[in-house]
Amino acid sequence: MNGIGSRLREERERLGMTQRVFGDIGGVEPNAQGKYESGERTPKADYLAAVAARGVDSLYVLSGVRTPIPQGSLSxxxxxxxxxxxxxxxxxxxxxxxxxxxxxxxxxxxxxxxxxxxxxxxxxxxxx
Known part of the structure; x- marks a missing residue:
């Protein structure tokens, strides 16, 4: 499985969240979260904005390219x-x-x- 769904699941697992918790953050039911991750459905912008506010790399979810770390932001x-x-x-x-x-x-x-x-x-x- 490649694409938005697999990357979304990867980000959810990276953050240590269940589908239920992740779906709640995005404002969707757990079955919708499962469908996003399986590729049956595509998440909308408001969902992606909500999960991005909780640490999801939305550029990575959409494109497969990690968001670059801004220069000078390292400790x-x-x-x-x-x-x-x-x-x-x-x-x-x-x-x-x-x-x-x-x-x-x-x-x-x-x-x-x-x-x-x-x-x-x-x-x-x-x-x-």
Whole structure:
């Protein structure tokens, strides 16, 4: 499934929302949300404006192209990290992308770490 529906579902999942919650934000019933995501129906502009106000990248939903980050909008830490990333060899950049992709995709609930920060990769690395 390609197109607006799959990208809309991707954005909903990225934001960690159910179809019901997402539909409520857009002012539609859950079955309409499901039809948008399956490609059976196309959302209207007022729906897209409402979900965009809650963090959806509407340019991406419509075109498949992510909205560019405005120049100068990075924090000092983000800018430093980006500089470090850009100085890496291509193979190391690929490894970092792989790691970040793995960290960004949450584990199924049954596999999630138990306990405090010492049970997460970030917690172990920081010594917590």
């Amino acid at each position: 000092a830490e983000e800018d430093r990290l980006l500089g470090c990333f850009r100085s890496l060899a291509a193979a190391d950049q690929a490894a970092v992308r792989q790691l970040l992709g793995s960290l960004a995709n949450p584990l199924p609930r049954a596999c999630a770490p138990i306990g405090g920060p010492e049970h997460t990769l970030a917690g172990r690395l920081s010594g917590k």
